[in-house]
Amino acid sequence: MKVSKTLVAVLAVIILLVALVACVPSRDACKTKYENAGYTTTPLSANTLELSGEDVDFIYCGVREDSGDYIRIVCFKKKDKATEYAELMNVEYSDGSYIVEQKSKVVLVGTQNALDIYNNKGGLVEEGGEEK
Numbered sequence: 001m002k003v004s005k006t007l008v009a010v011l012a013v014i015i016l017l018v019a020l021v022a023c024v025p026s027r028d029a030c031k032t033k034y035e036n037a038g039y040t041t042t043p044l045s046a047n048t049l050e051l052s053g054e055d056v057d058f059i060y061c062g063v064r065e066d067s068g069d070y071i072r073i074v075c076f077k078k079k080d081k082a083t084e085y086a087e088l089m090n091v092e093y094s095d096g097s098y099i100v101e102q103k104s105k106v107v108l109v110g111t112q113n114a115l116d117i118y119n120n121k122g123g124l125v126e127e128g129g130e131e132k
Contacts, residue, residue, distance in 0.1 A: 027043075027057075027058040027060070027075070030058075030060050030073050030075075030118075031043075031060055033117060033118070034060070034062035034071065034114075034117065037064070037117050038064050038066070039062035039063060039064045039069070039071075039114075040062065040063050040064075040065070041060050041061065041062045042060070042061045042062075042063075043058070043059065043060055044059040044060070044061060044072075045059070046059065049074070051074075051085070054077075055076055055077060055078065055081045056074065056075070056076055056077065056081075057075040057076060057077050057105075058073075058075050059072070059073065059074045059075070060072070060073045061073075062110075062114065064113075064114070067113065068111070069110070069111045069113045069114045070098070070110045070111055070114055071108060071109070071110030071111070071114035071115065071117075071118065072108070072109040072110060073106060073107075073108055073118065074106065074107045074108075074109075075105060075106045076105045076106070076107070077105070078105065079104055079105050081105075082102055082104070082105045082106065082107050083102060085107050086100055086101075086102040086107045089107065089109050093109065098110055098111065099111070099112060099115055101115055103118075
């Protein structure tokens with residue numbers, strides 16, 4: 001009986017760790033997700049956005065020319081740096097030109113359709129401009 005309880009506890013911890021690691025998408029997963037949705041993706045260096053390379057894991061921008069949708073995905077190594085950047089972006093885009101969201105260590109800046117793709121809520125736009 002003790003062995004099965006221990007085994008269940010160990011499995012629960014492993015599942016929790018896998019779920020936490022899966023929260024931050026890989027660089028290639030982000031790129032592929034947006035390219036499959038018709039976006040042109042461009043990797044950026046941290047210096048381009050006046051950030052420290054020591055703080056940033058990766059940065060991608062995606063643009064879908066036919067719909068005008070845009071996203072910038074900035075993945076930080078630490079959550080506190082992501083929070084600082086998100087606060088700066090909220091001030092910069094307080095006019096509503098872009099939406100700013102923070103997902104743990106990832107900061108998203110872009111249009112609603114582009115953010116919906118990241119959040120797996122749709123956001124794919126057909127040729128005529130209608131959302132799928």
